[in-house]
Amino acid sequence: xxxxxxxxxxxxxxxxxxxxxxxxxxxxxxxxxxxxxxxxxxxxxxxxxxxxxxxxxxxxxxxxxxxxxxxxxxxxxxxxxxxxxxxxxxxxxxxxxxxxxxxxxxxxxx
Amino acid sequence: xxxxxxxxxxxxxxxxxxxxxxxxxxxxxxxxxxxxxxxxxxxxxxxxxxxxxxxxxxxxxxxxxxxxxxxxxxxxxxxxxxxxxxxxxxxxxxxxxxxxxxxxxxxxxx
DNA sequence: TATCGTACTTCGTCTGTCGTAGTAATTTGA
DNA sequence: TCAAATTACTACGACAGACGAAGTACGATA
Numbered sequence: 001x002x003x004x005x006x007x008x009x010x011x012x013x014x015x016x017x018x019x020x021x022x023x024x025x026x027x028x029x030x031x032x033x034x035x036x037x038x039x040x041x042x043x044x045x046x047x048x049x050x051x052x053x054x055x056x057x058x059x060x061x062x063x064x065x066x067x068x069x070x071x072x073x074x075x076x077x078x079x080x081x082x083x084x085x086x087x088x089x090x091x092x093x094x095x096x097x098x099x100x101x102x103x104x105x106x107x108x109x110x
Numbered sequence: 111x112x113x114x115x116x117x118x119x120x121x122x123x124x125x126x127x128x129x130x131x132x133x134x135x136x137x138x139x140x141x142x143x144x145x146x147x148x149x150x151x152x153x154x155x156x157x158x159x160x161x162x163x164x165x166x167x168x169x170x171x172x173x174x175x176x177x178x179x180x181x182x183x184x185x186x187x188x189x190x191x192x193x194x195x196x197x198x199x200x201x202x203x204x205x206x207x208x209x210x211x212x213x214x215x216x217x218x219x220x
Numbered sequence: 221t222a223t224c225g226t227a228c229t230t231c232g233t234c235t236g237t238c239g240t241a242g243t244a245a246t247t248t249g250a
Numbered sequence: 251t252c253a254a255a256t257t258a259c260t261a262c263g264a265c266a267g268a269c270g271a272a273g274t275a276c277g278a279t280a
Contacts, residue, residue, distance in 0.1 A: 115235090115236085135228095136227065137225095137227050140227095155227090155229095156229090159228070159229075182226065182227045182228065183227085184226095184227065184228085185227085185228080
């Protein structure tokens with residue numbers, strides 16, 4: 001399990017990646033993160049929904065209501081062109097970050 | 111330049127790595143981070159000193175005064191065995207984190 | 221003598237995460 | 251058949267870590 005403190009800077013990126021594959025909603029995104037990470041990272045509900053708010057405020061995603069006629073109404077989110085650009089930036093930054101952090105990490109293949 | 115939000119979870123690890131190579135003090139650590147990262151990451155003073163406090167409180171480092179007879183007195187820090195163990199853990203976690211985040215990153219070699 | 225570099229310290233603010241709890245509908249299972 | 255689990259959120263408040271701004275203190279250099 002990965003501690004949230006460590007992955008913290010990438011929560012928004014993770015969400016954008018998943019929206020990149022098509023519009024989705026909270027519960028589904030949450031399950032996708034769990035599955036794709038093979039249970040190694042589970043994003044807390046409150047963290048997820050507050051990330052949605054932040055991303056929408058920044059214009060990186062847009063929300064709309066689903067037309068479910070059953071169950072609780074879902075709020076769907078889709079990525080905007082500006083969100084795509086931001087995601088791309090973050091991907092590039094990730095390559096740099098990996099490189100930098102690696103310089104402060106020792107290998108312990110004992 | 112790497113945003114602090116992204117590297118945030120590794121500030122303590124970075125400091126421990128540098129102390130791993132021998133006792134040191136704030137200003138030196140700060141310069142070492144800058145150099146080793148080739149200016150790609152600069153840890154803010156306040157962040158650095160508050161990290162020292164936290165690490166000391168957790169027993170991962172110990173402080174002692176230098177015997178400078180000139181200039182402002184330095185507070186040196188050395189890593190403890192418990193700090194070594196923690197650093198090792200963090201290195202292992204980093205391998206996992208890298209692997210997980212990579213799953214949410216696209217390659218843009220366009 | 222003034223400024224630059226070294227080496228911090230204090231204080232207050234802000235952002236993001238998270239625990240707790242609650243709402244509301246549907247599905248499953250004993 | 252009725253309770254519990256699952257789906258799908260929302261609200262609220264606490265807390266930790268990063269950081270800007272400012273200040274202190276000393277030595278060396280120009």
